[in-house]
Amino acid sequence: xxxxxxxxxxxxxxxxIATSLALALATDATRPSPLFLDCDVEAPxxxxxxxxxxxxxxxxxxxIPRVDEAKCTHCGKCAEVCQYHAIAVLGKKTLVxxxxxxxxxxxxxxxxxxxxxxxxxxxxxxxxxxxxxxxAFARGVMNVGEPMAVPVxxxxxxxxxxxxxxxxxxxAPPGTSCPVVESVRGADxxxxxxxxxxxxxxxxxxxxxxxxxxxxxxxxxxxxxGIGNAGVDxxxxxxxxxxxxxxxFDRAIAxxxxxxxxxxxxxxxxxVRFEELADAIAARVAxx
Amino acid sequence: MKIVITTTTPxxxxxxxxxxxxGAYLLVVDPNTLEWxxxxxxxxxxxxxxxxxxxxxxxxxxxxxxISGDFGPNAFDALHAxxxxxxxxxxxxxxxxxxxxxxxxxxxxxxTATRAGGHSESKP
Ligand code: SF4
Ligand code: SF4
Numbered sequence: 001x002x003x004x005x006x007x008x009x010x011x012x013x014x015x016x017i018a019t020s021l022a023l024a025l026a027t028d029a030t031r032p033s034p035l036f037l038d039c040d041v042e043a044p045x046x047x048x049x050x051x052x053x054x055x056x057x058x059x060x061x062x063x064i065p066r067v068d069e070a071k072c073t074h075c076g077k078c079a080e081v082c083q084y085h086a087i088a089v090l091g092k093k094t095l096v097x098x099x100x101x102x103x104x105x106x107x108x109x110x111x112x113x114x115x116x117x118x119x120x121x122x123x124x125x126x127x128x129x130x131x132x133x134x135x136a137f138a139r140g141v142m143n144v145g146e147p148m149a150v151p152v153x154x155x156x157x158x159x160x161x162x163x164x165x166x167x168x169x170x171x172a173p174p175g176t177s178c179p180v181v182e183s184v185r186g187a188d189x190x191x192x193x194x195x196x197x198x199x200x201x202x203x204x205x206x207x208x209x210x211x212x213x214x215x216x217x218x219x220x221x222x223x224x225x226g227i228g229n230a231g232v233d234x235x236x237x238x239x240x241x242x243x244x245x246x247x248x249f250d251r252a253i254a255x256x257x258x259x260x261x262x263x264x265x266x267x268x269x270x271x272v273r274f275e276e277l278a279d280a281i282a283a284r285v286a287x288x
Numbered sequence: 289m290k291i292v293i294t295t296t297t298p299x300x301x302x303x304x305x306x307x308x309x310x311g312a313y314l315l316v317v318d319p320n321t322l323e324w325x326x327x328x329x330x331x332x333x334x335x336x337x338x339x340x341x342x343x344x345x346x347x348x349x350x351x352x353x354x355i356s357g358d359f360g361p362n363a364f365d366a367l368h369a370x371x372x373x374x375x376x377x378x379x380x381x382x383x384x385x386x387x388x389x390x391x392x393x394x395x396x397x398x399x400t401a402t403r404a405g406g407h408s409e410s411k412p
Contacts, residue, residue, distance in 0.1 A: 085337025
Protein backbone atom coordinates (compact mmCIF):
# COMPACT_ATOMS: atom_id res chain seq x y z
CA UNK A 1 0.00 0.00 0.00
CA UNK A 2 1.32 3.41 -1.01
CA UNK A 3 0.23 6.36 1.10
CA UNK A 4 1.14 9.79 -0.23
CA UNK A 5 1.16 12.64 2.26
CA UNK A 6 0.57 16.06 0.75
CA UNK A 7 -0.58 19.53 1.65
CA UNK A 8 -1.45 22.49 -0.51
CA UNK A 9 1.37 24.54 0.97
CA UNK A 10 4.41 24.23 3.17
CA UNK A 11 4.39 24.60 6.92
CA UNK A 12 1.24 22.63 7.71
CA UNK A 13 3.16 19.87 9.46
CA UNK A 14 3.01 17.46 6.52
CA UNK A 15 6.46 16.02 7.20
CA UNK A 16 5.66 15.72 10.93
CA ILE A 17 2.61 13.63 10.11
CA ALA A 18 4.41 11.52 7.50
CA THR A 19 7.43 10.78 9.70
CA SER A 20 5.28 10.11 12.79
CA LEU A 21 3.22 7.62 10.81
CA ALA A 22 6.37 5.87 9.61
CA LEU A 23 7.83 5.70 13.09
CA ALA A 24 4.59 4.39 14.65
CA LEU A 25 4.48 1.55 12.13
CA ALA A 26 8.19 0.79 12.47
CA THR A 27 8.08 0.50 16.26
CA ASP A 28 5.26 -2.05 16.21
CA ALA A 29 6.96 -5.43 15.91
CA THR A 30 3.79 -7.04 14.57
CA ARG A 31 3.87 -4.91 11.41
CA PRO A 32 6.31 -4.93 8.51
CA SER A 33 8.65 -1.96 8.67
CA PRO A 34 7.62 0.79 6.24
CA LEU A 35 9.48 2.38 3.37
CA PHE A 36 9.73 6.17 3.48
CA LEU A 37 10.32 8.23 0.34
CA ASP A 38 11.04 11.94 0.74
CA CYS A 39 9.82 13.31 -2.59
CA ASP A 40 10.35 16.95 -1.65
CA VAL A 41 13.52 16.97 -3.71
CA GLU A 42 13.87 20.75 -3.68
CA ALA A 43 14.01 20.95 0.11
CA PRO A 44 14.07 17.49 1.67
CA UNK A 45 13.68 17.57 5.45
CA UNK A 46 12.29 14.20 6.57
CA UNK A 47 15.84 13.09 7.37
CA UNK A 48 15.85 15.57 10.25
CA UNK A 49 13.19 13.45 11.96
CA UNK A 50 14.11 9.95 10.79
CA UNK A 51 17.91 10.38 10.75
CA UNK A 52 18.87 7.88 8.07
CA UNK A 53 22.34 6.63 7.25
CA UNK A 54 22.67 6.54 3.49
CA UNK A 55 24.18 3.44 1.95
CA UNK A 56 23.46 3.90 -1.74
CA UNK A 57 23.59 6.93 -4.00
CA UNK A 58 22.99 7.41 -7.70
CA UNK A 59 23.07 10.45 -9.97
CA UNK A 60 19.93 11.42 -11.84
CA UNK A 61 20.31 13.00 -15.21
CA UNK A 62 18.87 13.16 -18.67
CA UNK A 63 20.61 13.04 -22.02
CA ILE A 64 20.34 16.31 -23.83
CA PRO A 65 21.23 16.80 -27.49
CA ARG A 66 24.34 18.53 -28.75
CA VAL A 67 24.37 19.59 -32.37
CA ASP A 68 27.46 19.34 -34.52
CA GLU A 69 27.11 22.48 -36.64
CA ALA A 70 29.58 21.10 -39.18
CA LYS A 71 27.19 18.26 -40.04
CA CYS A 72 23.88 20.06 -39.52
CA THR A 73 22.08 21.10 -42.71
CA HIS A 74 19.44 23.08 -40.75
CA CYS A 75 16.71 20.92 -42.23
CA GLY A 76 14.48 21.56 -39.22
CA LYS A 77 13.44 17.94 -38.61
CA CYS A 78 14.66 17.96 -34.99
CA ALA A 79 12.72 21.11 -34.14
CA GLU A 80 9.62 19.68 -35.78
CA VAL A 81 9.66 16.51 -33.71
CA CYS A 82 10.39 18.15 -30.36
CA GLN A 83 7.10 18.69 -28.57
CA TYR A 84 8.79 20.81 -25.88
CA HIS A 85 10.34 23.34 -28.29
CA ALA A 86 13.66 22.61 -26.67
CA ILE A 87 15.54 22.61 -29.96
CA ALA A 88 15.09 25.25 -32.62
CA VAL A 89 16.51 25.82 -36.06
CA LEU A 90 17.12 29.52 -36.50
CA GLY A 91 18.43 30.25 -39.94
CA LYS A 92 21.96 28.92 -39.97
CA LYS A 93 22.00 27.93 -36.31
CA THR A 94 20.44 25.05 -34.40
CA LEU A 95 20.02 25.85 -30.73
CA VAL A 96 19.28 23.54 -27.80
CA UNK A 97 17.40 25.00 -24.82
CA UNK A 98 18.61 22.62 -22.16
CA UNK A 99 16.17 23.89 -19.54
CA UNK A 100 13.20 22.82 -21.64
CA UNK A 101 14.64 19.51 -22.82
CA UNK A 102 13.06 16.33 -21.43
CA UNK A 103 15.77 14.07 -22.79
CA UNK A 104 13.34 12.02 -24.88
CA UNK A 105 15.91 11.40 -27.63
CA UNK A 106 13.47 12.01 -30.50
CA UNK A 107 15.62 14.69 -32.10
CA UNK A 108 18.64 12.37 -32.23
CA UNK A 109 16.53 9.68 -33.86
CA UNK A 110 15.10 11.85 -36.63
CA UNK A 111 18.24 13.75 -37.58
CA UNK A 112 19.06 12.53 -41.11
CA UNK A 113 22.64 13.84 -40.89
CA UNK A 114 23.50 12.17 -37.57
CA UNK A 115 24.52 15.63 -36.44
CA UNK A 116 23.19 15.14 -32.91
CA UNK A 117 25.06 13.46 -30.09
CA UNK A 118 23.78 13.27 -26.53
CA UNK A 119 25.46 14.56 -23.42
CA UNK A 120 24.45 13.84 -19.86
CA UNK A 121 22.93 16.63 -17.80
CA UNK A 122 23.01 15.75 -14.10
CA UNK A 123 20.06 17.15 -12.15
CA UNK A 124 20.52 15.65 -8.74
CA UNK A 125 20.94 12.42 -6.81
CA UNK A 126 18.81 9.74 -5.22
CA UNK A 127 20.00 8.24 -1.95
CA UNK A 128 18.79 5.36 0.18
CA UNK A 129 19.61 3.80 3.51
CA UNK A 130 18.19 2.84 6.86
CA UNK A 131 16.66 5.28 9.32
CA UNK A 132 15.51 5.15 12.94
CA UNK A 133 13.71 1.97 14.03
CA UNK A 134 14.89 0.24 10.86
CA UNK A 135 12.77 2.31 8.47
CA ALA A 136 13.91 1.94 4.86
CA PHE A 137 14.49 5.52 3.78
CA ALA A 138 15.14 7.10 0.39
CA ARG A 139 15.12 10.61 -0.92
CA GLY A 140 15.99 12.66 -3.95
CA VAL A 141 18.04 15.83 -3.80
CA MET A 142 17.95 18.23 -6.68
CA ASN A 143 20.97 20.30 -7.64
CA VAL A 144 20.69 23.96 -6.72
CA GLY A 145 19.35 26.02 -9.61
CA GLU A 146 18.01 23.01 -11.49
CA PRO A 147 14.65 23.89 -13.01
CA MET A 148 13.05 20.45 -13.09
CA ALA A 149 12.13 18.42 -10.02
CA VAL A 150 9.96 15.89 -11.82
CA PRO A 151 12.73 13.69 -13.31
CA VAL A 152 14.38 13.37 -9.89
CA UNK A 153 11.09 12.34 -8.26
CA UNK A 154 10.32 9.91 -11.08
CA UNK A 155 13.75 8.33 -10.73
CA UNK A 156 13.40 8.09 -6.94
CA UNK A 157 10.12 6.21 -7.26
CA UNK A 158 11.53 3.88 -9.91
CA UNK A 159 14.80 3.25 -8.10
CA UNK A 160 13.34 1.81 -4.90
CA UNK A 161 11.24 -1.34 -5.02
CA UNK A 162 9.15 -1.95 -1.90
CA UNK A 163 8.83 -5.41 -0.37
CA UNK A 164 5.48 -7.11 -0.85
CA UNK A 165 3.14 -5.99 1.98
CA UNK A 166 5.40 -3.10 2.85
CA UNK A 167 3.63 0.19 3.46
CA UNK A 168 5.21 2.95 1.42
CA UNK A 169 4.92 6.50 2.74
CA UNK A 170 5.61 9.21 0.18
CA UNK A 171 6.22 12.67 1.56
CA ALA A 172 5.18 14.88 -1.35
CA PRO A 173 6.55 18.39 -1.92
CA PRO A 174 4.34 21.28 -0.80
CA GLY A 175 2.12 22.94 -3.35
CA THR A 176 -0.07 21.59 -6.13
CA SER A 177 2.22 21.75 -9.17
CA CYS A 178 3.75 19.05 -11.37
CA PRO A 179 6.22 17.73 -8.74
CA VAL A 180 3.30 17.03 -6.40
CA VAL A 181 1.35 15.24 -9.08
CA GLU A 182 4.42 13.17 -9.95
CA SER A 183 4.92 12.21 -6.28
CA VAL A 184 1.29 11.29 -5.72
CA ARG A 185 0.74 9.41 -8.98
CA GLY A 186 0.23 5.70 -8.39
CA ALA A 187 -0.54 6.08 -4.67
CA ASP A 188 -3.39 4.06 -3.19
CA UNK A 189 -4.33 6.81 -0.79
CA UNK A 190 -3.69 10.51 -0.46
CA UNK A 191 -3.43 11.87 3.06
CA UNK A 192 -4.00 15.62 3.02
CA UNK A 193 -2.54 17.56 5.90
CA UNK A 194 -4.12 20.92 6.59
CA UNK A 195 -4.72 23.41 9.34
CA UNK A 196 -8.14 24.84 10.20
CA UNK A 197 -7.53 28.35 8.87
CA UNK A 198 -8.73 30.11 5.72
CA UNK A 199 -5.27 29.60 4.16
CA UNK A 200 -5.33 25.95 5.09
CA UNK A 201 -8.75 25.58 3.53
CA UNK A 202 -7.72 27.32 0.34
CA UNK A 203 -4.77 24.96 -0.11
CA UNK A 204 -6.76 21.90 0.94
CA UNK A 205 -9.22 22.68 -1.80
CA UNK A 206 -6.45 22.63 -4.42
CA UNK A 207 -4.90 19.47 -3.00
CA UNK A 208 -8.28 17.70 -2.91
CA UNK A 209 -8.60 18.49 -6.60
CA UNK A 210 -5.42 16.54 -7.33
CA UNK A 211 -6.91 13.53 -5.56
CA UNK A 212 -10.05 13.86 -7.64
CA UNK A 213 -8.19 14.25 -10.92
CA UNK A 214 -5.92 11.28 -10.24
CA UNK A 215 -8.89 9.31 -8.85
CA UNK A 216 -7.09 8.52 -5.60
CA UNK A 217 -9.15 8.13 -2.41
CA UNK A 218 -8.23 10.81 0.08
CA UNK A 219 -8.59 11.70 3.74
CA UNK A 220 -7.60 14.63 5.89
CA UNK A 221 -5.45 15.19 8.94
CA UNK A 222 -6.27 18.47 10.68
CA UNK A 223 -3.09 19.69 12.27
CA UNK A 224 -2.96 22.44 14.90
CA UNK A 225 -6.63 21.78 15.58
CA GLY A 226 -8.17 24.48 17.70
CA ILE A 227 -6.58 27.47 16.00
CA GLY A 228 -8.67 29.09 13.27
CA ASN A 229 -12.27 28.22 12.43
CA ALA A 230 -14.68 25.53 11.23
CA GLY A 231 -14.20 26.15 7.49
CA VAL A 232 -12.08 23.05 6.93
CA ASP A 233 -14.64 20.84 8.70
CA UNK A 234 -17.47 22.23 6.61
CA UNK A 235 -15.51 21.74 3.40
CA UNK A 236 -14.63 18.13 4.27
CA UNK A 237 -18.26 17.35 5.10
CA UNK A 238 -19.48 18.84 1.82
CA UNK A 239 -16.83 17.02 -0.22
CA UNK A 240 -17.21 13.71 1.64
CA UNK A 241 -13.58 13.90 2.62
CA UNK A 242 -13.15 11.94 5.84
CA UNK A 243 -11.21 13.65 8.64
CA UNK A 244 -9.08 10.78 9.87
CA UNK A 245 -7.12 12.48 12.60
CA UNK A 246 -6.88 15.72 14.53
CA UNK A 247 -3.69 16.91 16.16
CA UNK A 248 -4.45 19.67 18.64
CA PHE A 249 -2.26 22.72 18.76
CA ASP A 250 0.15 22.41 21.66
CA ARG A 251 3.18 24.57 22.34
CA ALA A 252 5.22 21.70 23.82
CA ILE A 253 4.62 19.66 20.66
CA ALA A 254 5.61 22.57 18.43
CA UNK A 255 8.86 22.98 20.35
CA UNK A 256 9.62 19.25 20.21
CA UNK A 257 9.09 19.22 16.44
CA UNK A 258 11.45 22.16 16.10
CA UNK A 259 14.08 19.98 17.81
CA UNK A 260 13.58 17.19 15.25
CA UNK A 261 11.21 15.00 17.25
CA UNK A 262 8.10 13.33 15.87
CA UNK A 263 4.71 13.20 17.54
CA UNK A 264 5.42 9.57 18.43
CA UNK A 265 8.53 10.64 20.35
CA UNK A 266 6.73 13.44 22.14
CA UNK A 267 3.48 11.78 23.21
CA UNK A 268 3.39 7.97 23.51
CA UNK A 269 -0.36 7.93 22.78
CA UNK A 270 0.40 9.03 19.22
CA UNK A 271 1.97 5.70 18.43
CA VAL A 272 -1.43 4.06 18.83
CA ARG A 273 -3.22 6.92 17.10
CA PHE A 274 -0.98 6.70 14.04
CA GLU A 275 -1.39 2.94 13.90
CA GLU A 276 -5.14 3.48 13.96
CA LEU A 277 -4.72 6.02 11.20
CA ALA A 278 -2.86 3.45 9.08
CA ASP A 279 -5.61 0.89 9.74
CA ALA A 280 -8.32 3.39 8.83
CA ILE A 281 -6.49 4.12 5.57
CA ALA A 282 -6.06 0.42 4.83
CA ALA A 283 -9.77 -0.16 5.40
CA ARG A 284 -10.66 2.65 3.01
CA VAL A 285 -8.27 1.40 0.35
CA ALA A 286 -9.69 -2.11 0.71
CA UNK A 287 -13.26 -0.86 0.28
CA UNK A 288 -12.44 1.05 -2.94
CA MET B 289 12.30 44.95 -45.99
CA LYS B 290 10.11 43.02 -43.58
CA ILE B 291 9.33 43.58 -39.91
CA VAL B 292 7.30 41.49 -37.48
CA ILE B 293 5.14 43.10 -34.79
CA THR B 294 3.15 41.23 -32.15
CA THR B 295 -0.46 42.44 -32.21
CA THR B 296 -3.70 41.64 -30.41
CA THR B 297 -5.86 41.53 -33.58
CA PRO B 298 -4.89 40.74 -37.19
CA UNK B 299 -4.53 44.21 -38.70
CA UNK B 300 -2.19 47.19 -38.89
CA UNK B 301 -4.32 49.40 -36.63
CA UNK B 302 -4.39 46.77 -33.93
CA UNK B 303 -2.88 47.43 -30.55
CA UNK B 304 0.60 46.08 -30.13
CA UNK B 305 0.62 42.92 -28.00
CA UNK B 306 3.29 43.28 -25.33
CA UNK B 307 4.03 39.55 -25.08
CA UNK B 308 6.34 38.14 -27.71
CA UNK B 309 5.90 34.41 -27.10
CA UNK B 310 2.20 34.59 -26.30
CA GLY B 311 1.17 37.61 -28.38
CA ALA B 312 -1.99 36.74 -30.33
CA TYR B 313 -0.77 37.62 -33.85
CA LEU B 314 2.48 38.08 -35.64
CA LEU B 315 2.01 40.84 -38.18
CA VAL B 316 4.55 40.83 -40.99
CA VAL B 317 4.79 44.38 -42.32
CA ASP B 318 6.75 46.04 -45.09
CA PRO B 319 7.69 49.34 -43.42
CA ASN B 320 7.97 51.20 -46.73
CA THR B 321 4.74 50.19 -48.43
CA LEU B 322 2.85 49.29 -45.20
CA GLU B 323 1.69 46.09 -46.84
CA TRP B 324 1.00 43.57 -44.11
CA UNK B 325 0.03 40.01 -43.52
CA UNK B 326 -1.15 38.58 -40.16
CA UNK B 327 -0.26 35.12 -38.87
CA UNK B 328 -1.64 33.55 -35.71
CA UNK B 329 1.28 33.21 -33.31
CA UNK B 330 2.29 29.53 -33.32
CA UNK B 331 3.64 30.00 -29.78
CA UNK B 332 0.30 30.92 -28.24
CA UNK B 333 -0.83 27.40 -27.45
CA UNK B 334 2.56 25.88 -26.77
CA UNK B 335 2.68 24.36 -23.30
CA UNK B 336 6.28 25.48 -22.91
CA UNK B 337 8.82 27.19 -25.09
CA UNK B 338 6.27 29.61 -26.57
CA UNK B 339 8.94 32.21 -27.20
CA UNK B 340 11.11 29.70 -29.05
CA UNK B 341 8.28 28.62 -31.27
CA UNK B 342 7.37 32.21 -32.10
CA UNK B 343 11.04 33.05 -32.70
CA UNK B 344 11.45 30.13 -35.04
CA UNK B 345 8.46 31.31 -37.06
CA UNK B 346 9.85 34.84 -37.19
CA UNK B 347 13.22 33.57 -38.40
CA UNK B 348 11.56 31.48 -41.09
CA UNK B 349 9.87 34.64 -42.39
CA UNK B 350 13.37 36.07 -43.00
CA UNK B 351 12.49 39.38 -41.42
CA UNK B 352 14.83 42.28 -40.73
CA UNK B 353 13.54 43.19 -37.27
CA UNK B 354 11.00 42.29 -34.59
CA ILE B 355 8.96 44.72 -32.52
CA SER B 356 7.26 43.60 -29.31
CA GLY B 357 7.00 44.58 -25.66
CA ASP B 358 8.66 41.77 -23.87
CA PHE B 359 11.25 39.20 -24.97
CA GLY B 360 11.82 36.32 -22.58
CA PRO B 361 15.31 34.80 -22.29
CA ASN B 362 14.61 31.87 -24.61
CA ALA B 363 13.07 34.06 -27.30
CA PHE B 364 15.92 36.49 -26.89
CA ASP B 365 18.55 33.76 -27.28
CA ALA B 366 16.77 32.33 -30.30
CA LEU B 367 16.35 35.67 -32.10
CA HIS B 368 19.82 36.71 -31.13
CA ALA B 369 21.29 33.49 -32.56
CA UNK B 370 19.55 34.23 -35.84
CA UNK B 371 20.76 37.86 -35.80
CA UNK B 372 17.28 39.32 -35.80
CA UNK B 373 17.32 42.81 -34.23
CA UNK B 374 14.72 43.21 -31.47
CA UNK B 375 12.95 46.47 -30.62
CA UNK B 376 10.51 47.35 -27.86
CA UNK B 377 7.54 49.50 -28.81
CA UNK B 378 7.66 51.65 -25.69
CA UNK B 379 4.74 54.07 -25.51
CA UNK B 380 3.35 53.23 -28.95
CA UNK B 381 -0.24 52.00 -29.08
CA UNK B 382 -0.86 50.63 -32.56
CA UNK B 383 1.20 48.62 -34.99
CA UNK B 384 0.97 51.52 -37.46
CA UNK B 385 2.51 53.92 -34.91
CA UNK B 386 5.20 51.42 -34.08
CA UNK B 387 6.22 51.18 -37.74
CA UNK B 388 6.27 54.97 -38.06
CA UNK B 389 8.51 55.27 -35.02
CA UNK B 390 10.66 52.41 -36.26
CA UNK B 391 11.14 54.24 -39.57
CA UNK B 392 12.03 57.38 -37.67
CA UNK B 393 14.64 55.45 -35.67
CA UNK B 394 12.81 56.16 -32.41
CA UNK B 395 12.34 52.63 -31.08
CA UNK B 396 14.69 51.23 -28.50
CA UNK B 397 16.70 48.20 -29.55
CA UNK B 398 17.15 45.55 -26.86
CA UNK B 399 20.48 43.91 -26.12
CA THR B 400 19.37 41.55 -23.34
CA ALA B 401 16.25 39.61 -22.41
CA THR B 402 13.57 41.93 -21.01
CA ARG B 403 12.12 39.42 -18.57
CA ALA B 404 12.98 36.27 -16.64
CA GLY B 405 11.94 32.92 -18.10
CA GLY B 406 8.51 31.33 -18.17
CA HIS B 407 7.30 28.75 -15.69
CA SER B 408 9.92 26.06 -16.15
CA GLU B 409 8.02 23.45 -14.15
CA SER B 410 5.25 23.48 -16.74
CA LYS B 411 6.35 20.05 -17.83
CA PRO B 412 4.41 16.87 -17.44
S1 SF4 C 1 17.61 17.31 -37.81
FE1 SF4 C 1 19.84 17.25 -37.76
S2 SF4 C 1 20.47 18.20 -39.66
FE2 SF4 C 1 18.34 18.70 -39.38
S3 SF4 C 1 18.40 20.68 -38.33
FE3 SF4 C 1 18.29 19.14 -36.75
S4 SF4 C 1 20.41 18.75 -36.22
FE4 SF4 C 1 20.45 19.81 -38.13
S1 SF4 D 1 15.73 15.16 -26.49
FE1 SF4 D 1 13.52 15.32 -26.81
S2 SF4 D 1 12.95 17.08 -25.55
FE2 SF4 D 1 15.16 17.19 -25.78
S3 SF4 D 1 15.45 18.51 -27.56
FE3 SF4 D 1 15.44 16.39 -28.30
S4 SF4 D 1 13.30 16.05 -28.92
FE4 SF4 D 1 13.33 17.85 -27.60
